[in-house]
Amino acid sequence: MKRVWPGIGAGLLLAAGMIGNGAAPAAAATHKIVMMVTWIGCEDVCKGVQDYIAENKIDAEVVVRNAAGDKTRFAGFVQEARAMKADVVVTWGTNATLSIVGTLADQGNKAFLDDIPVVFTVVADPVGAKITESYDKTGRPNLTGTRNRVPETVNIKSIRRYQPDFQHLGMLFDPSAPNSVNKVEEVKALTGDLDFTLDALPLDLDASGAPMVESIAPKMEILKRAGVEWVYLGSSPFLEKNQDAFTGAAVDDEIAVLSPYEHLVTESQALMSVAARDYDVGNLAGQQVASVLNGSKPGDLPVLAIDQFAYLVNMKVAKKLNLYPPVEFLQFVVKVE
Structure with missing residues (x-):
């Protein structure tokens, strides 16, 4: 009973x-x-x-x-x-x-x-x-x-380990979510010490104050025109939920996606994740x-x-972007075919 x-x-x-x-x-x-x-x-x-x-x-x-x-x-x-x-x-x-x-x-x-x-x-x-x-x-x-x-310094250094000449990061964020806004500020604080440029754009909100899926692709195009090489999801349940729209727009604009969530690599089109399971x-x-x-x-x-993290790389996306990981990188990452 x-x-x-x-x-x-x-x-x-x-x-x-x-x-x-x-x-x-x-x-x-x-x-x-x-x-x-x-x-x-x-x-x-x-x-x-x-x-x-x-x-x-x-x-x-x-x-x-x-x-x-x-x-x-x-x-x-x-x-x-x-x-x-x-x-x-x-x-x-x-x-x-x-x-x-x-x-x-x-x-x-x-x-x-x-x-x-x-x-x-x-x-x-x-x-x-x-x-x-x-x-x-x-x-x-x-x-x-x-x-x-993962500490954000590790994420930036991981991108540079994958692509040594990396310089320009992009982020889309939900302006209605404190965690999403705070994560942008945290990453922005690292630009000087780690020598990279950050462009972060807020997603458009609808009349109820919720972010709009339709704004993802246009914002991604703006990041592409600004010279962004990688886009980082940061912290956004909205973008995580709409992973295909987010990663698909990035790949269409030839931008690599770094995700803190491994399922964006295994189930969608993020190029790499450095994440706790x-x-x-x-x-x-x-x-x-x-x-x-x-x-x-x-x-x-x-x-x-959590003290153990996994590196995942989506090799199909690497092929689409013509951005393959260095040989030494492949020694410790999990490849998703």
């Missing part, structure tokens, strides 16, 4: 240890509740959390809530977490995290969770977004998280969840960092 929380459809309840068949454990067997709040569905990070809990036989059930790109849903998730008395809430992405816990200045505001432990994942710059004070101490009793991003990020978040369920105070836990 399934436990169905108020407002939760039975088909949306995923139980640790029973994932994949839709079944939930008997009510008497489960003592902890983990709510996973996602932005674009239960992808590999979410699955990594679920599997870590299941494989480590943690006595908890995982309830997945998907905003599906709609920020208005988060307020309901906050209320639902309190109603079901969730033991831990896991958030995916900057939008979800800001909507669930707010900024440092929002502590004490009941519109956000400061009374339930929260573990964040896939936040490009939690310090810049004012979610945490630092990576060592979040400055919030109920909050800890994970770091999944999403599933590994989910496992790391699962470790944080386990620590909290075992009695650790979230605010006492540092934000855990």
Whole structure:
């Protein structure tokens, strides 16, 4: 017999240890509740959390809530977490995290969770977004998280290792998303020390304030005319969701794409990614969840960092762009044919 929380459809309840068949454990067997709040569905990070809990036989059930790109849903998730008395809430992405816990200045505001432990994942710059004070101490009793991003210096140096004469980087960003704007500023700060030029263009917004897919190709053409050689996705769930429009426009304009997400290489037309594997990020978040369920105070836990990254190169795109990696580069990258 399934436990169905108020407002939760039975088909949306995923139980640790029973994932994949839709079944939930008997009510008497489960003592902890983990709510996973996602932005674009239960992808590999979410699955990594679920599997870590299941494989480590943690006595908890995982309830997945998907905003599906709609920020208005988060307020309901906050209320639902309190109603079901969730033991831990896991958030995916900057939008979800800001909507669930707010900024440092929002502590004490009941519109956000400061009374339930929260573990964040896939936040490009939690310090810049004012979610945490630092990576060592979040400055919030109920909050800890994970770091999944390669340092931007590594990304720029990786491009130059691939193409030694690289000089001009481009970025498209979502002006409505703080993480997207902050990432542009972070990359811009490196232009002097690493000797490259950056052109960053905001995507056009529609009447509701959402970025428009139709603006990707025209903006990419502007970057091409400016002399951009590589375009970096930076941090943008919108561009990640519309990966084919983004990478396709770049390839059409003979611009190489560097992605922080490997699936843009394996499933679309990004040339290269330097990234932590999403599933590994989910496992790391699962470790944080386990620590909290075992009695650790979230605010006492540092934000855990992924320490292993993979280099992927799409050789079909390399052929289209006539931009092949040096032989020594091929010794450590994973080639996607």
